[in-house]
Amino acid sequence: MKNIRIALRNCGVIDPEKIEEYIAHDGYMALGKVIHEMTPEEVIESIQKSGLRGRGGGGFPTGLKWDITRKSPGDVKYIICNADEGDPGAFMDRSILEGDPHSVLEAMAIAGYCIGAKHGVIYIRAEYPLAVNRLKYSIAQAEKLGLLGHNIMGSDFSFHITLNLGAGAFVCGEETSLISSVEGNRGEPNVKPPFPAERGLWDKPTSINNVETFANICPIILKGDAWFASIGTEKSKGTKVFALAGKINNVGLIEVPMGTTLREIIYEIGGGIQGNRAFKAAQTGGPSGGCIPAQFLDLPIDYDSLASIGSMMGSGGMIIMDEDNCMVDIAKFYLEFTVDESCGKCTPCRIGNKRLYEKLVRITSGEATLHTLKSMKELGEIIKDCSLCGLGQTAPNPVLSTLKYFYEEYEAHVSEKRCPAGVCTSLITFTINPEKCTGCTVCARNCPVPCISGERKEAHLIDQSRCIKCGVCFDKCRFDAITKQ
Amino acid sequence: MDKIKSFDELKYLNTKYKSQFDLTASKGTQYILAVGMATCGIAAGAKDVMETLYKEILANGIKNVTVTSTGCLGYCYAEPVVEVRSSKGGPVLYGGVDAAKAIRIIKEHIINGNPLKDAIIERSEVK
Numbered sequence: 001m002k003n004i005r006i007a008l009r010n011c012g013v014i015d016p017e018k019i020e021e022y023i024a025h026d027g028y029m030a031l032g033k034v035i036h037e038m039t040p041e042e043v044i045e046s047i048q049k050s051g052l053r054g055r056g057g058g059g060f061p062t063g064l065k066w067d068i069t070r071k072s073p074g075d076v077k078y079i080i081c082n083a084d085e086g087d088p089g090a091f092m093d094r095s096i097l098e099g100d101p102h103s104v105l106e107a108m109a110i111a112g113y114c115i116g117a118k119h120g121v122i123y124i125r126a127e128y129p130l131a132v133n134r135l136k137y138s139i140a141q142a143e144k145l146g147l148l149g150h151n152i153m154g155s156d157f158s159f160h161i162t163l164n165l166g167a168g169a170f171v172c173g174e175e176t177s178l179i180s181s182v183e184g185n186r187g188e189p190n191v192k193p194p195f196p197a198e199r200g201l202w203d204k205p206t207s208i209n210n211v212e213t214f215a216n217i218c219p220i221i222l223k224g225d226a227w228f229a230s231i232g233t234e235k236s237k238g239t240k241v242f243a244l245a246g247k248i249n250n251v252g253l254i255e256v257p258m259g260t261t262l263r264e265i266i267y268e269i270g271g272g273i274q275g276n277r278a279f280k281a282a283q284t285g286g287p288s289g290g291c292i293p294a295q296f297l298d299l300p301i302d303y304d305s306l307a308s309i310g311s312m313m314g315s316g317g318m319i320i321m322d323e324d325n326c327m328v329d330i331a332k333f334y335l336e337f338t339v340d341e342s343c344g345k346c347t348p349c350r351i352g353n354k355r356l357y358e359k360l361v362r363i364t365s366g367e368a369t370l371h372t373l374k375s376m377k378e379l380g381e382i383i384k385d386c387s388l389c390g391l392g393q394t395a396p397n398p399v400l401s402t403l404k405y406f407y408e409e410y411e412a413h414v415s416e417k418r419c420p421a422g423v424c425t426s427l428i429t430f431t432i433n434p435e436k437c438t439g440c441t442v443c444a445r446n447c448p449v450p451c452i453s454g455e456r457k458e459a460h461l462i463d464q465s466r467c468i469k470c471g472v473c474f475d476k477c478r479f480d481a482i483t484k485q
Numbered sequence: 486m487d488k489i490k491s492f493d494e495l496k497y498l499n500t501k502y503k504s505q506f507d508l509t510a511s512k513g514t515q516y517i518l519a520v521g522m523a524t525c526g527i528a529a530g531a532k533d534v535m536e537t538l539y540k541e542i543l544a545n546g547i548k549n550v551t552v553t554s555t556g557c558l559g560y561c562y563a564e565p566v567v568e569v570r571s572s573k574g575g576p577v578l579y580g581g582v583d584a585a586k587a588i589r590i591i592k593e594h595i596i597n598g599n600p601l602k603d604a605i606i607e608r609s610e611v612k
Binding site (some may be wrong): 027032251 | 505
């Protein structure tokens with residue numbers, strides 16, 4: 001199993017600041033072909049035939065989105081590129097914008113030609129300074145060469161692109177919030193419908209597409225929709241870029257055909273789990289996604305298969321976990337993130353997720369009962385059903401999926417007051433095995449409290465009442481004399 | 486550079502630049518050293534690597550090497566990375582490059598023609 005690079009075709013190949021190199025790699029040829037040889041309808045039909053679906057996470061067919069936006073009445077329309085990448089541990093969009101900015105600019109112009117827009121906006125977070133600088137530089141370069149701006153390549157089609165810097169709110173990746181933010185208002189979502197394709201930026205029809213979606217457009221135009229549709233699974237075509245992170249040997253950015261299995265990604269491309277430990281779960285879709293247990297290692301990954309097991313494709317973050325990860329702690333981590341990032345507009349998300357988070361805290365501190373688990377599931381489903389936007393509708397996913405696949409781990413926390421992975425500090429104790437302890441004093445000297453006593457060459461003892469469970473003694477002991485339970 | 490006024494002009498430039506960046510068309514052995522300069526590479530020290538490469542090239546009076554920056558190659562675990570492209574033979578990808586390895590790349594690979602076996606990372610993509 002190997003990477004196939006479509007969206008990342010030029011990343012790491014060309015110098016992103018030299019437009020000549022991009023042109024040498026067939027840059028702006030797709031735009032030229034579209035403007036001079038195809039009608040907007042033909043282009044949209046080709047994108048629809050290719051089966052390309054939005055890479056931001058939702059998986060809505062891109063061609064259909066363009067078609068709806070084109071058919072929406074109005075003279076002024078907009079293209080927005082969603083570069084508000086916010087999932088913890090995901091950096092696909094940043095890599096594309098830093099390594100191949102022109103591919104996104106070119107595809108935005110193609111989208112503009114299709115739907116009848118003259119203006120495109122890239123909504124990008126200010127914490128990506130290098131990507132912002134390269135985009136600014138590339139836009140200026142392309143305008144100077146007449147590949148963007150007025151009368152592109154001598155035709156009567158004009159397209160301008162401006163940047164809009166976001167302050168880094170996670171909710172602004174949701175399209176209606178993003179539009180509010182571009183308009184200068186608070187980043188809060190609105191009720192859909194009307195969808196942005198009908199009434200978006202400044203109430204005009206707007207097509208919002210993700211960076212990676214745009215990066216796929218030019219190859220489809222140049223190589224044909226049939227070529228693209230030949231890659232992937234029946235309902236998910238092409239490739240997907242994943243940011244592989246966590247307990248994996250080869251952390252990095254990969255691009256694989258849809259339908260690749262987790263096993264192929266982890267063991268063939270990722271080089272296996274660190275320290276040859278056992279695989280426990282893969283988290284996809286960031287804070288909106290779920291945890292995939294080992295039983296699905298051979299499931300071909302696409303939009304629909306992931307949704308069917310309670311996770312989602314998301315933008316492409318993939319975090320690999322081994323047996324040292326506590327799933328309750330992982331769910332808590334993600335929920336803490338969404339509680340922080342909830343905009344507060346609707347009650348289920350603002351209050352519901354907060355209450356859900358408190359329940360998780362009670363579990364990890366050993367104060368919960370089995371009833372807590374039951375009520376968590378109930379609350380999670382209510383939040384999913386009632387929240388206004390995608391953030392709230394998916395926020396309970398990490399909790400619900402871990403409850404479903406790792407219930408016995410929750411049970412251990414609740415009934416036995418025990419954390420099987422040894423992560424939740426309230427539930428673990430460190431003890432010294434007097435038979436193995438050689439009295440080398442390393443633990444006592446490194447203990448930050450300090451709460452370890454004992455004479456040299458005699459067994460040591462941990463004062464449990466003062467132990468802060470930092471684990472330093474456990475890490476420092478060379479004789480395997482300290483147990484963590 | 487002037488504005489491109491037609492699709493044909495773009496097609497012409499496409500062909501022109503293609504041959505310009507085509508290493509195999511050049512006389513003698515030509516090298517391109519591409520340094521991964523995305524945020525991750527820079528954070529891992531790619532700028533120092535690039536500077537060292539320039540210094541060594543100047544110090545040794547090497548004429549057949551171009552240093553260029555490029556985007557993310559995807560090998561986060563091995564940053565900073567340097568790809569040595571050559572007019573003869575396929576590209577070689579080095580990982581975990583620091584100033585010392587950069588000097589070795591120039592001395593051993595470019596001058597003596599012996600790739601650094603201990604620093605090569607296996608590629609995982611097909612073209």
